[in-house]
Amino acid sequence: MATKVKVTDLHKSYGDNEVLKGINLEVQENEVVVMIGPSGSGKSTFLRTLNKLEEPTAGSIAIDGIDLTAKETNLNKVRENIGMVFQHFNLFPHLTVLENVTLAPVELGKLTKDEANELGRQLLAQVGLADKADAKPTQLSGGQKQRVAIARALAMKPSIMLFDEPTSALDPEMVGEVLKVMRDLAEDGMTMIVVTHEMGFAKQVADRVVFFADGYIREEGTPDAVFNNPQDPRAQDFLNKVLNV
């Protein structure tokens, strides 16, 4: 199995505030990694350094063997291969649902307009929104918006998907529909890194769970190992709180 992501001794500071204090992580092809941890521990920051939305302060990141911290690397090209789904969807409100999905492949010359429309409709069908192609994002519910956002990311045919708390902004009854789409993706073999508080999803879908605290990875292992037999005291404490409410 090929290594998709290799992060070595990654540091990130905002001014004096060191948020990531030396992260090492490898993710293999087809693997689903779920990241958990208390608020402010640096999960989002870490995820955002993986496609260089944040500039790391030190350390290296390699995606498919390409060093993101090297000057000559074409970031736009690398990003085409990494889909990202945001907590607040960030759909483009001035475009229709279908245009949201087709914008990038058409603008980047991957597909003709017709090809993109065909792919777009197919992806919308895959996330259960075939009938919403011509709607504007404002006409959708939160769960529908997030499914469109996933389809939009998939339109670039990425080989890795990053999810930053994709269900945290949703009403509870809509969480399931989004998690189902993600589970389908995982079953199709997508390499995924998911920050979430959905422990059920982590237990069912994750190959590996990573626990963040204070800018370090404190605990790492299979869902079973991390949830049922955590070694780190911070992890024990955190899991106690989230699992026993």
Added chain:
Amino acid sequence: MFKKAWIKYVMLTLAVILGTLATTTTGAAAATKEPHYVITTDTTYPPFELQDKNGQYVGIDIDILKAIAKREHFTYKLVPISFNSGAQAVLSGQFDAIMAGMAITPARKLVYDFGTPYYKTGVIAAIAKNSKIKSLNDLRGKTVALKTGTGAAAYALSIQKQYGFKVTYFNDSNTMYNDVALGNTVATFEDEPVMKYAIQNGVKLKILTKPANSGYYGFGVKKGHNQELIAKFNAGFAAIKKDGTYDKIVAKYIGAKESTFAGSAAVNNSIWGLLKQNKNQFLAGIGQTLMLTILGIILATIFGVIIGILAIVPNKFSHGFASTIIYIFRGLPLLVLAFFIYIGIPSLTGHKFSALLAGLITLMLNEGAYIAAFVAGGLKSVDNGQMEAARSLGLSYWKAMRKVVMPQGIKLMVPSFVNQFIITLKDTSILSAIGIIELTQTGTVIISRNSQGFRVWFLVAMMYLIMITLLTFLAKWADKKFGNN
């Protein structure tokens, strides 16, 4: 696709117009074999310069100049502009000469060369017809109206201490007379022939003093320049003095009745009559105002969008550059900027350019700075997540800007834009100061002829309101048609 073709067309038209504007002054000169000059005169100084009821410039200065040019075989373009601006523009090299009832004074002789003095004059004080003031002594503590840059104003200042009055300034004689007649100011100082003519033609003032500080009017050029023009003027002047042409010209204007040049009282007393009689002038003024507004807003938009984007690009240098530009051109009063560009830049570079071009550049920089500020504000107010989502898909910064951030930002800017359009229309009136005969200046010029201040300003005000209403509709229509919603 239609949208893009439309933009290209506008840009092309703009380039052609600007190119023409930039070359007109030199182009006209090259076309004739006789020497050609650009000569400035005042817009409102009857009986020396005034427009007749057909909108033609006439008056003692104008007729003398015409007679001399014919005899001495030179051609000229006459540019009527407020006296003070014209006088400065001669010194900056924008114009070759000034023929505007300019009194020859020792101070002026330092910077101008004058031709043979052509008209004897003296300064008198005038007061409202019903004023109780008996002598200059009664002016103590009161305010006196003066016209900027005139010899009469200089004389008034020289006796200001002695009589203890305060002063206020006007750019245009008629507004100044009205101010005195209405009692806002108690007196004015003016050249005798000018005042007499005005009173004879219905200005409700009377003369208080005997002519003082007698002197002469002269035809002026920048010191050391255009000496051959001065020689021609002197030769021609001697000739028309000898053969009686000069006396005929003076007699024609001194002692002429109001109706000779200004039209009948019946016409002047009705709004309709005024509108009909001055139809062509008003239309020309509206044309200039609209042209300035529309070209101005297009240039300002291009400038403003570029600067506005530079202001938000994550690059310290471009950010600093854009903020400085916005700071400077938003901070400068439009009038100062217009004078600086029209009079200041040619004195620095030695290149003259037309008032119209100077006016358009002024609008582009000033209105453009405001547009830049709200473009930057509009783009900044688009949620940062939009840019991030677009970048995460692999779009470059500029593509993300164009396809995702700008379409959303522009929508937020539409109300500010319509507002700026209206402000630009109003601001064009300030450009009358550099001699562009747009609608406001048209009003001033018409009033200088017929003294119908109230009616003419009423008409001008209505015309502005109508234009603003139409432009607002147009902007709303364009927003519907070209905007995203």
